[in-house]
Amino acid sequence: MSGLENIFFSKQKSIFLTFTLTFELFVKFVRIFNMIKIQPIVRDIILGEIEAYFALTNGYMNMSSYAYQIRPKIELLTKKKVSIASLVVSLSRLRKEFKKEKPLIHQVTIKNITTKLPLSEIVYEKTDKFVGELESLHRNISVSQEDFFTITIGTTEIDIICSSNIENKVLKHFKIKPKLINHNLAAIGISFDPEVFSIPNTFFSLLSVTARARINIEELVSTPTELIFIVAEKDFGKTVALFSEMHREVNVNE
Numbered sequence: 001m002s003g004l005e006n007i008f009f010s011k012q013k014s015i016f017l018t019f020t021l022t023f024e025l026f027v028k029f030v031r032i033f034n035m036i037k038i039q040p041i042v043r044d045i046i047l048g049e050i051e052a053y054f055a056l057t058n059g060y061m062n063m064s065s066y067a068y069q070i071r072p073k074i075e076l077l078t079k080k081k082v083s084i085a086s087l088v089v090s091l092s093r094l095r096k097e098f099k100k101e102k103p104l105i106h107q108v109t110i111k112n113i114t115t116k117l118p119l120s121e122i123v124y125e126k127t128d129k130f131v132g133e134l135e136s137l138h139r140n141i142s143v144s145q146e147d148f149f150t151i152t153i154g155t156t157e158i159d160i161i162c163s164s165n166i167e168n169k170v171l172k173h174f175k176i177k178p179k180l181i182n183h184n185l186a187a188i189g190i191s192f193d194p195e196v197f198s199i200p201n202t203f204f205s206l207l208s209v210t211a212r213a214r215i216n217i218e219e220l221v222s223t224p225t226e227l228i229f230i231v232a233e234k235d236f237g238k239t240v241a242l243f244s245e246m247h248r249e250v251n252v253n254e
Contacts, residue, residue, distance in 0.1 A: 037078055038074060038078065038082060038086060038087070038090050039090050039093065039094075041074055041077050041078065042070070042074065042087065042090045042091065042094060043094055045070055045073065045074075046091075046094060046098075050104075052066065053098070053104065054104075056091060056094065056095050056098065057095065057098045057099060057103070059095070061091070061095075063087075063088045063091045063092065064084060064088055066091065067084045067087035067088050067091065068084060070087065071084065071087060074087065102200070102201075104201055104204065104205075105201065105204065105205045105208050106199075106201065106205050107205075107246070107249065108190075108192060108196060108202055108205050108206055108246070109192060109193070109196060110190055110191070110192060110243065110246060110247040111191045111192050111193060111225075112189075112191040113188065113189065113190060113191070113240065113243055113244060113247060114187075114188075114189040114191065115186065115187065115188055115189070115236070115240060116147075116148040116163065116186065116187040116189075117185070117186035117187065117233060117236060118163075118164040118183070118184060118185065118186065118233060119148055119161055119162065119163060119164060119185040119186060119187055119230065120161070120162060120163075120164045120167040120181065120182065120183050120185065121159065121160070121161045121180070121181065121182040121183075121185060121218070121219070121230075122159075122160045122161075122162070122167065122170055122171070122178045122180075122181050123157055123158070123159050123160075123178055123179045123180040123181070124157065124158045124160070124174065124176060124178050124179060125156070125157060125158075125179055126153065126154065126155070126156050126157055126158050129176075130158060130174065130176060131153075131158075133173070133174055134151070134158075136173075137170075137173055140169075140173050141166060141169045141170065141173060143162075143166065146163075147162070147163040147165070147166060148161070148162060148163045148187055149161075149162045149163065149166070150162075150221050150228075152219075152221075157179065159219070161185070161187075161219060161221075161230060164183065167181075182218070184232060184233040184234075185218055185230055185231070185232060185233065186230070186231055186232070186233050186235075186236040186239075187221075187228050187229070187230055188228070188229045188231065188236070188239050188240055188243065189226050189227070189228045189229075190206060190226065190227045190228070190229070190243055191225055191226045192225060192226070192227075193225065194224055194225055196225075197224050197225065203222075203227060206227055206243075209242050209243065209246060210229065210231075210239060210242070213238060213239075213242060215231060215235045215238060215239055215242075216231065216232065216235070217229055217230065217231060218230045218231055218232065
């Protein structure tokens with residue numbers, strides 16, 4: 001083979017290697033580009049499904065099975081075919097990402113638990129006349145330290161939750177037929193230090209206690225150092241027991 005032929009074949013080989021390398025880089029770029037488009041969608045789906053989030057973060061999710069479950073939705077949103085392998089890779093990356101973040105649910109340091117019962121809820125339609133009569137309510141009704149009394153002024157309704165022993169006094173004061181009256185309610189107040197209020201997901205962590213137990217929350221009342229759960233009297237004992245156990249566990253760990 002002449003020197004000219006050697007130069008020709010060397011150039012051809014160089015061009016082929018350059019093309020191969022360029023093609024491999026292109027394929028890699030496409031995969032990364034597709035992953036970038038898939039990743040935020042998978043992330044949104046996971047964050048929208050609390051059970052999936054906990055399963056992925058805590059390491060007991062069957063990622064292949066879940067990938068098959070969400071693939072139709074991913075393909076609908078991306079308007080393209082998506083492989084199970086790429087979804088599993090995306091889920092694996094998200095798991096590493098979530099593991100670095102603070103957990104959604106954490107142990108809340110409870111300072112004290114207080115209870116009040118029985119309570120009544122009185123709901124009125126919000127009118128100018130009713131709001132005007134609110135001003136004289138506290139002058140006409142004596143509320144002791146032992147009583148529970150809170151008023152929530154909404155956009156269309158005014159909700160009063162009070163100790164049942166002063167229910168008739170409230171009804172007599174307004175002289176207006178309420179929209180609704182609920183009886184047999186109870187309040188469980190969870191107190192904590194002021195700095196706890198600024199920790200993200202504090203309320204969510206406390207609400208998860210009752211949510212897992214399938215306890216219906218009739219109303220929530222909060223201050224910077226207290227979250228008060230209003231529940232039906234039938235759920236009172238169970239609710240107190242759950243938060244007492246949380247209080248005990250936190251104190252033991254400390």
